[in-house]
Amino acid sequence: MVDPTAKILVVDDEPQIRKFLRISLNAHGYVVVEAARGEDGITQCATEQPDLVILDLGLPDLDGQQVIARIREWSRVPILVLSVRTDEGEKVRALNNGAYDYVTKPFSIAELIARIRVGLRAQAAEETVPSRIDAGPLVIDLPTRSVMLEGQPVKLSKKEFEILRLLAVNAGRVLTHQYLLREVWGPAQAEENHYLRVYVGHLRQKLGDSPDNPLYIVTEPGVGYRFVGSR
Structure with missing residues:
Protein backbone atom coordinates (compact mmCIF):
# COMPACT_ATOMS: atom_id res chain seq x y z
CA MET A 1 0.00 0.00 0.00
CA VAL A 2 1.25 3.47 -0.89
CA ASP A 3 1.92 5.76 2.05
CA PRO A 4 -0.30 8.79 1.26
CA THR A 5 2.18 11.04 3.08
CA ALA A 6 5.15 10.00 0.89
CA LYS A 7 6.58 13.14 -0.71
CA ILE A 8 8.49 13.10 -4.00
CA LEU A 9 10.64 15.94 -5.31
CA VAL A 10 10.79 16.15 -9.12
CA VAL A 11 13.79 18.08 -10.47
CA ASP A 12 13.39 18.53 -14.23
CA ASP A 13 13.57 21.60 -16.47
CA GLU A 14 10.86 20.37 -18.87
CA PRO A 15 7.43 21.71 -17.74
CA GLN A 16 5.55 18.98 -19.64
CA ILE A 17 7.55 16.24 -17.90
CA ARG A 18 6.94 17.80 -14.50
CA LYS A 19 3.21 18.10 -15.24
CA PHE A 20 2.99 14.50 -16.44
CA LEU A 21 4.84 13.23 -13.37
CA ARG A 22 2.78 15.38 -11.01
CA ILE A 23 -0.51 14.06 -12.40
CA SER A 24 0.71 10.45 -12.50
CA LEU A 25 2.28 10.48 -9.05
CA ASN A 26 -0.70 12.27 -7.49
CA ALA A 27 -2.94 9.55 -8.95
CA HIS A 28 -0.86 6.96 -7.08
CA GLY A 29 -1.19 8.81 -3.78
CA TYR A 30 2.12 10.68 -3.68
CA VAL A 31 2.61 14.33 -2.74
CA VAL A 32 4.75 16.09 -5.38
CA VAL A 33 7.00 19.14 -5.11
CA GLU A 34 8.90 20.48 -8.11
CA ALA A 35 12.06 22.29 -9.14
CA ALA A 36 13.23 23.30 -12.63
CA ARG A 37 16.88 23.97 -11.76
CA GLY A 38 19.59 22.09 -9.90
CA GLU A 39 20.19 24.73 -7.23
CA ASP A 40 16.45 24.97 -6.59
CA GLY A 41 16.29 21.19 -6.35
CA ILE A 42 19.02 21.13 -3.71
CA THR A 43 17.22 23.86 -1.74
CA GLN A 44 13.86 22.08 -2.04
CA CYS A 45 15.48 18.85 -0.89
CA ALA A 46 16.69 20.59 2.26
CA THR A 47 13.50 22.52 3.03
CA GLU A 48 10.82 20.04 1.93
CA GLN A 49 12.66 16.91 3.12
CA PRO A 50 11.15 14.61 0.48
CA ASP A 51 11.03 10.83 0.84
CA LEU A 52 12.46 10.41 -2.68
CA VAL A 53 13.94 12.57 -5.47
CA ILE A 54 13.39 12.10 -9.20
CA LEU A 55 16.23 13.90 -10.97
CA ASP A 56 16.94 14.80 -14.58
CA LEU A 57 20.63 15.12 -15.45
CA GLY A 58 20.29 17.82 -18.13
CA LEU A 59 19.49 20.87 -16.01
CA PRO A 60 20.11 24.49 -17.10
CA ASP A 61 22.39 25.54 -14.23
CA LEU A 62 24.00 22.38 -12.79
CA ASP A 63 24.63 18.97 -14.24
CA GLY A 64 22.49 16.40 -12.46
CA GLN A 65 25.62 14.49 -11.46
CA GLN A 66 26.65 17.54 -9.41
CA VAL A 67 23.22 17.67 -7.81
CA ILE A 68 23.50 14.03 -6.71
CA ALA A 69 26.95 14.59 -5.23
CA ARG A 70 25.90 17.74 -3.36
CA ILE A 71 22.76 16.17 -1.90
CA ARG A 72 24.82 13.16 -0.82
CA GLU A 73 27.05 15.43 1.26
CA TRP A 74 24.25 15.72 3.84
CA SER A 75 21.31 13.46 2.92
CA ARG A 76 20.60 9.77 2.26
CA VAL A 77 17.29 10.43 0.50
CA PRO A 78 16.79 7.96 -2.41
CA ILE A 79 17.59 9.61 -5.76
CA LEU A 80 16.14 8.11 -8.94
CA VAL A 81 17.71 9.50 -12.12
CA LEU A 82 15.30 10.02 -15.04
CA SER A 83 17.30 11.03 -18.10
CA VAL A 84 17.60 10.82 -21.89
CA ARG A 85 21.28 9.92 -21.45
CA THR A 86 21.71 6.24 -22.24
CA ASP A 87 25.51 6.02 -22.02
CA GLU A 88 26.63 3.31 -19.59
CA GLY A 89 29.32 5.61 -18.25
CA GLU A 90 26.68 8.16 -17.22
CA LYS A 91 24.66 5.45 -15.47
CA VAL A 92 27.68 4.12 -13.61
CA ARG A 93 28.74 7.63 -12.59
CA ALA A 94 25.25 8.49 -11.29
CA LEU A 95 25.05 5.27 -9.28
CA ASN A 96 28.55 5.74 -7.91
CA ASN A 97 27.67 9.31 -6.94
CA GLY A 98 24.79 7.99 -4.86
CA ALA A 99 21.70 7.48 -7.04
CA TYR A 100 19.88 4.24 -6.26
CA ASP A 101 18.44 3.72 -9.74
CA TYR A 102 18.52 5.07 -13.32
CA VAL A 103 15.59 5.15 -15.75
CA THR A 104 15.95 6.41 -19.31
CA LYS A 105 13.44 8.55 -21.21
CA PRO A 106 11.03 7.74 -22.77
CA PHE A 107 9.74 5.68 -19.86
CA SER A 108 6.75 3.66 -18.75
CA ILE A 109 4.91 5.17 -15.78
CA ALA A 110 4.21 1.65 -14.49
CA GLU A 111 7.96 0.90 -14.45
CA LEU A 112 8.70 4.25 -12.82
CA ILE A 113 6.14 3.66 -10.06
CA ALA A 114 7.66 0.22 -9.44
CA ARG A 115 11.16 1.73 -9.18
CA ILE A 116 9.84 4.44 -6.82
CA ARG A 117 8.32 1.81 -4.54
CA VAL A 118 11.63 -0.05 -4.49
CA GLY A 119 13.43 3.15 -3.50
CA LEU A 120 10.98 3.91 -0.69
CA ARG A 121 11.18 0.33 0.60
CA ALA A 122 14.97 0.40 0.44
CA GLN A 123 15.05 3.63 2.43
CA ALA A 124 12.78 2.16 5.10
CA ALA A 125 14.92 -0.98 5.19
CA GLU A 126 18.09 1.10 5.54
CA GLU A 127 16.62 2.76 8.61
CA THR A 128 15.84 -0.66 10.13
CA VAL A 129 18.33 -3.17 8.74
CA PRO A 130 16.82 -6.65 9.18
CA SER A 131 18.69 -9.47 10.84
Whole structure:
Protein backbone atom coordinates (compact mmCIF):
# COMPACT_ATOMS: atom_id res chain seq x y z
CA MET A 1 0.00 0.00 0.00
CA VAL A 2 1.25 3.47 -0.89
CA ASP A 3 1.92 5.76 2.05
CA PRO A 4 -0.30 8.79 1.26
CA THR A 5 2.18 11.04 3.08
CA ALA A 6 5.15 10.00 0.89
CA LYS A 7 6.58 13.14 -0.71
CA ILE A 8 8.49 13.10 -4.00
CA LEU A 9 10.64 15.94 -5.31
CA VAL A 10 10.79 16.15 -9.12
CA VAL A 11 13.79 18.08 -10.47
CA ASP A 12 13.39 18.53 -14.23
CA ASP A 13 13.57 21.60 -16.47
CA GLU A 14 10.86 20.37 -18.87
CA PRO A 15 7.43 21.71 -17.74
CA GLN A 16 5.55 18.98 -19.64
CA ILE A 17 7.55 16.24 -17.90
CA ARG A 18 6.94 17.80 -14.50
CA LYS A 19 3.21 18.10 -15.24
CA PHE A 20 2.99 14.50 -16.44
CA LEU A 21 4.84 13.23 -13.37
CA ARG A 22 2.78 15.38 -11.01
CA ILE A 23 -0.51 14.06 -12.40
CA SER A 24 0.71 10.45 -12.50
CA LEU A 25 2.28 10.48 -9.05
CA ASN A 26 -0.70 12.27 -7.49
CA ALA A 27 -2.94 9.55 -8.95
CA HIS A 28 -0.86 6.96 -7.08
CA GLY A 29 -1.19 8.81 -3.78
CA TYR A 30 2.12 10.68 -3.68
CA VAL A 31 2.61 14.33 -2.74
CA VAL A 32 4.75 16.09 -5.38
CA VAL A 33 7.00 19.14 -5.11
CA GLU A 34 8.90 20.48 -8.11
CA ALA A 35 12.06 22.29 -9.14
CA ALA A 36 13.23 23.30 -12.63
CA ARG A 37 16.88 23.97 -11.76
CA GLY A 38 19.59 22.09 -9.90
CA GLU A 39 20.19 24.73 -7.23
CA ASP A 40 16.45 24.97 -6.59
CA GLY A 41 16.29 21.19 -6.35
CA ILE A 42 19.02 21.13 -3.71
CA THR A 43 17.22 23.86 -1.74
CA GLN A 44 13.86 22.08 -2.04
CA CYS A 45 15.48 18.85 -0.89
CA ALA A 46 16.69 20.59 2.26
CA THR A 47 13.50 22.52 3.03
CA GLU A 48 10.82 20.04 1.93
CA GLN A 49 12.66 16.91 3.12
CA PRO A 50 11.15 14.61 0.48
CA ASP A 51 11.03 10.83 0.84
CA LEU A 52 12.46 10.41 -2.68
CA VAL A 53 13.94 12.57 -5.47
CA ILE A 54 13.39 12.10 -9.20
CA LEU A 55 16.23 13.90 -10.97
CA ASP A 56 16.94 14.80 -14.58
CA LEU A 57 20.63 15.12 -15.45
CA GLY A 58 20.29 17.82 -18.13
CA LEU A 59 19.49 20.87 -16.01
CA PRO A 60 20.11 24.49 -17.10
CA ASP A 61 22.39 25.54 -14.23
CA LEU A 62 24.00 22.38 -12.79
CA ASP A 63 24.63 18.97 -14.24
CA GLY A 64 22.49 16.40 -12.46
CA GLN A 65 25.62 14.49 -11.46
CA GLN A 66 26.65 17.54 -9.41
CA VAL A 67 23.22 17.67 -7.81
CA ILE A 68 23.50 14.03 -6.71
CA ALA A 69 26.95 14.59 -5.23
CA ARG A 70 25.90 17.74 -3.36
CA ILE A 71 22.76 16.17 -1.90
CA ARG A 72 24.82 13.16 -0.82
CA GLU A 73 27.05 15.43 1.26
CA TRP A 74 24.25 15.72 3.84
CA SER A 75 21.31 13.46 2.92
CA ARG A 76 20.60 9.77 2.26
CA VAL A 77 17.29 10.43 0.50
CA PRO A 78 16.79 7.96 -2.41
CA ILE A 79 17.59 9.61 -5.76
CA LEU A 80 16.14 8.11 -8.94
CA VAL A 81 17.71 9.50 -12.12
CA LEU A 82 15.30 10.02 -15.04
CA SER A 83 17.30 11.03 -18.10
CA VAL A 84 17.60 10.82 -21.89
CA ARG A 85 21.28 9.92 -21.45
CA THR A 86 21.71 6.24 -22.24
CA ASP A 87 25.51 6.02 -22.02
CA GLU A 88 26.63 3.31 -19.59
CA GLY A 89 29.32 5.61 -18.25
CA GLU A 90 26.68 8.16 -17.22
CA LYS A 91 24.66 5.45 -15.47
CA VAL A 92 27.68 4.12 -13.61
CA ARG A 93 28.74 7.63 -12.59
CA ALA A 94 25.25 8.49 -11.29
CA LEU A 95 25.05 5.27 -9.28
CA ASN A 96 28.55 5.74 -7.91
CA ASN A 97 27.67 9.31 -6.94
CA GLY A 98 24.79 7.99 -4.86
CA ALA A 99 21.70 7.48 -7.04
CA TYR A 100 19.88 4.24 -6.26
CA ASP A 101 18.44 3.72 -9.74
CA TYR A 102 18.52 5.07 -13.32
CA VAL A 103 15.59 5.15 -15.75
CA THR A 104 15.95 6.41 -19.31
CA LYS A 105 13.44 8.55 -21.21
CA PRO A 106 11.03 7.74 -22.77
CA PHE A 107 9.74 5.68 -19.86
CA SER A 108 6.75 3.66 -18.75
CA ILE A 109 4.91 5.17 -15.78
CA ALA A 110 4.21 1.65 -14.49
CA GLU A 111 7.96 0.90 -14.45
CA LEU A 112 8.70 4.25 -12.82
CA ILE A 113 6.14 3.66 -10.06
CA ALA A 114 7.66 0.22 -9.44
CA ARG A 115 11.16 1.73 -9.18
CA ILE A 116 9.84 4.44 -6.82
CA ARG A 117 8.32 1.81 -4.54
CA VAL A 118 11.63 -0.05 -4.49
CA GLY A 119 13.43 3.15 -3.50
CA LEU A 120 10.98 3.91 -0.69
CA ARG A 121 11.18 0.33 0.60
CA ALA A 122 14.97 0.40 0.44
CA GLN A 123 15.05 3.63 2.43
CA ALA A 124 12.78 2.16 5.10
CA ALA A 125 14.92 -0.98 5.19
CA GLU A 126 18.09 1.10 5.54
CA GLU A 127 16.62 2.76 8.61
CA THR A 128 15.84 -0.66 10.13
CA VAL A 129 18.33 -3.17 8.74
CA PRO A 130 16.82 -6.65 9.18
CA SER A 131 18.69 -9.47 10.84
CA ARG A 132 17.10 -11.98 8.48
CA ILE A 133 16.16 -11.65 4.82
CA ASP A 134 13.51 -13.96 3.33
CA ALA A 135 13.39 -14.17 -0.46
CA GLY A 136 11.02 -17.03 -1.16
CA PRO A 137 12.91 -20.30 -0.54
CA LEU A 138 16.12 -18.36 0.11
CA VAL A 139 16.76 -17.27 3.72
CA ILE A 140 19.79 -15.17 4.67
CA ASP A 141 20.60 -14.85 8.38
CA LEU A 142 22.91 -11.87 8.76
CA PRO A 143 24.12 -12.29 12.38
CA THR A 144 25.15 -15.93 11.86
CA ARG A 145 26.20 -15.35 8.22
CA SER A 146 24.26 -18.46 7.21
CA VAL A 147 22.19 -19.13 4.09
CA MET A 148 19.39 -21.66 3.64
CA LEU A 149 17.80 -22.62 0.31
CA GLU A 150 14.59 -24.68 0.48
CA GLY A 151 15.48 -25.61 4.04
CA GLN A 152 18.98 -26.81 3.18
CA PRO A 153 22.19 -24.99 4.16
CA VAL A 154 24.20 -23.37 1.37
CA LYS A 155 27.94 -23.22 1.94
CA LEU A 156 29.35 -19.90 0.75
CA SER A 157 32.84 -18.48 0.93
CA LYS A 158 33.32 -15.24 2.87
CA LYS A 159 33.39 -13.18 -0.31
CA GLU A 160 30.36 -14.95 -1.81
CA PHE A 161 28.38 -14.27 1.36
CA GLU A 162 29.46 -10.64 1.43
CA ILE A 163 28.36 -10.12 -2.19
CA LEU A 164 25.00 -11.73 -1.43
CA ARG A 165 24.60 -9.72 1.77
CA LEU A 166 25.26 -6.39 0.04
CA LEU A 167 22.87 -7.20 -2.79
CA ALA A 168 20.11 -8.51 -0.51
CA VAL A 169 20.28 -5.66 2.01
CA ASN A 170 19.99 -3.27 -0.95
CA ALA A 171 17.26 -5.31 -2.69
CA GLY A 172 15.97 -3.64 -5.84
CA ARG A 173 18.87 -1.21 -6.01
CA VAL A 174 21.57 -1.45 -8.68
CA LEU A 175 25.00 -1.93 -7.08
CA THR A 176 27.80 -1.08 -9.49
CA HIS A 177 30.78 -3.30 -10.19
CA GLN A 178 33.04 -0.69 -8.59
CA TYR A 179 30.93 -0.47 -5.43
CA LEU A 180 30.86 -4.24 -4.91
CA LEU A 181 34.56 -4.62 -5.64
CA ARG A 182 35.46 -1.77 -3.30
CA GLU A 183 33.27 -3.11 -0.48
CA VAL A 184 34.31 -6.76 -0.81
CA TRP A 185 37.92 -6.60 -2.05
CA GLY A 186 38.96 -3.07 -1.10
CA PRO A 187 39.81 0.08 -3.12
CA ALA A 188 42.86 -1.45 -4.80
CA GLN A 189 40.66 -3.94 -6.70
CA ALA A 190 37.86 -1.51 -7.64
CA GLU A 191 38.48 -2.00 -11.38
CA GLU A 192 39.04 -5.79 -11.38
CA ASN A 193 35.63 -6.74 -12.79
CA HIS A 194 36.72 -10.29 -13.64
CA TYR A 195 37.01 -11.11 -9.91
CA LEU A 196 33.40 -10.12 -9.44
CA ARG A 197 32.12 -12.03 -12.49
CA VAL A 198 33.77 -15.23 -11.26
CA TYR A 199 32.38 -14.95 -7.73
CA VAL A 200 28.88 -13.98 -8.89
CA GLY A 201 28.97 -16.97 -11.23
CA HIS A 202 29.84 -19.28 -8.31
CA LEU A 203 27.18 -17.67 -6.14
CA ARG A 204 24.50 -18.11 -8.80
CA GLN A 205 25.49 -21.75 -9.24
CA LYS A 206 25.12 -22.44 -5.52
CA LEU A 207 21.73 -20.67 -5.41
CA GLY A 208 20.43 -22.45 -8.52
CA ASP A 209 20.14 -19.07 -10.20
CA SER A 210 20.49 -18.36 -13.91
CA PRO A 211 21.62 -15.09 -15.52
CA ASP A 212 19.15 -15.72 -18.35
CA ASN A 213 16.15 -16.23 -16.04
CA PRO A 214 17.23 -14.86 -12.66
CA LEU A 215 15.39 -15.61 -9.45
CA TYR A 216 17.67 -13.51 -7.26
CA ILE A 217 20.55 -11.74 -9.01
CA VAL A 218 19.90 -9.67 -12.13
CA THR A 219 22.76 -8.44 -14.30
CA GLU A 220 22.59 -4.78 -15.33
CA PRO A 221 24.87 -4.94 -18.41
CA GLY A 222 27.96 -2.79 -18.11
CA VAL A 223 26.80 -1.40 -14.76
CA GLY A 224 26.43 -3.97 -11.99
CA TYR A 225 23.90 -6.27 -10.29
CA ARG A 226 20.50 -6.04 -8.63
CA PHE A 227 18.89 -8.40 -6.09
CA VAL A 228 15.23 -9.06 -6.96
CA GLY A 229 14.13 -11.59 -4.36
CA SER A 230 11.14 -10.38 -2.34
CA ARG A 231 12.10 -9.24 1.16
